[in-house]
Amino acid sequence: MANSYDVIVIGAGPAGYVAAIRCAQLGMTTALIDEFRYKDGKPQPGGTCLNVGCIPSKALLDSSEHYHKAREELQVHGITAKDVSIDVKKMIERKDKVVRDLTGGIHQLLKANKIDFKTGHGKLTSNSTVEFTPHEGAAEELKGEYIILATGSKPIDISAAPADEKSILTSNGALDMEEVPKRLGVIGAGVIGLEMGSVWNRLGSKVVLLEAQDEFLAPVDRQVSRMAQKAFKDQGLDIRLGCRVTDTKVGKQVSVHYEDKDGKHNMQVDKLIVSVGRRPNTDGLAADDVDLLLDERGFVHVDDECRTNLPNVYAVGDVVRGPMLAHKGSEEGVMVAELIAGHPGHINYDTIPWVIYTHPEIAWVGRTETQLKSAGIPYKSGTFNFAATGRARAMEESVGMVKVISHAETDRILGVHMVGASASELIAEAVVAMEFAGSAEDLARIIHAHPTLSEAVHEAALSVSKRAIHKAN
């Protein structure tokens, strides 16, 4: 039967498409429903991450970084590049091609795994039926032994600055600006705000970030966030903390009214990006008579193994509790597929790495000193600066540090925090060590290639027991 499946997955983002592929690998007949349409109107799998998130933002971060390097950073190597210019339209086109190629790849994978990819809206009508409404044509009912909800998240809009995607943009629109705004305002100095602010700052915008919180990057280790904040300031990012946006007026420019502890202010920008957070996408997810339980913040309520309150219905990714990260959603997708197939499934939520792809990059896993202090857990820590590693100096990338935190008595690693070039890659070693319940001494006794940036991780681990070689402990 073409309308009856072992598993129906709603949402083809990193959580949903991975769940679907894993289900198919485990021998289940699988349908994958997704309603996203790219700006050319074509349906594309991949969800937020591939289409308007992780991948396009990294594409622009890399392009803008090359431009910035060519203009500002090559001279020190004795390289003179004359008349370096940027064609923003071409930069955006390259980004679009990267997105198209990768979503095309997902398409192929779905086909290869014999997954029935259906483009349109999926609505839960019972714990074993989904109403599928294609973009064109009539709705049909699909039956599924199991159903996985992976409908993701969308940008939070604020009434003081309603997005029109022309002057006031969400993160989606910020990825498609075709010229460099002279002045760019960003509301929210979190991951998305900092990444988008960095892109346009490198291309020449005067960027001001207005952050409501008094603390910069509150979830990040203090030492790391302070080093990052200074680096961003040196790059020209104007980060203003404790600022609450009260109103905006769109004319030729955008007039942004905000308040901080010193009173009321107003600034004029050419474009304004609103990146204050994302919320779970549960709009039209379940029919009115389906009693799908949401939690108090609007997420689909699930247990530790991503089961909803409805039998045989699971939910994964941004639509459920936990960090809104692609790799978190994908792992939940895999876990659920394996649970459905009767295998044990488990996720270690304590070892999910976080990355901010600014320059320098910020990455961390596990807990910060602040969190450990408030939990009353005794710890020790060690740090090491990139400035003291040969490779970082050779690369002219000496801004950065690594901090390793371990339990005061057992030495088990509790958190690793870093800022610096390639932190996004360096964090993987810490994740592996933590997954194997490793100690700081384990990291310290593992051989690290020389010269590499990973030596900063090694030395930070050594520094926990005051044995770092290349610093006075």
Add this chain to the structure above:
Amino acid sequence: LAELPPAARRLVEENDLDPKQIPGTGRDGRITKEDVVRFMKGETQP
């Protein structure tokens, strides 16, 4: 002994411990440094 993670290996060697006596709580029953530290303190439960 080579199968122990480096820090557990060091502790076992320094203290002349028998790894077979130490309950491992790590992945697939591996002995972590934490396990050795707790074993030496007389705590058997992780």
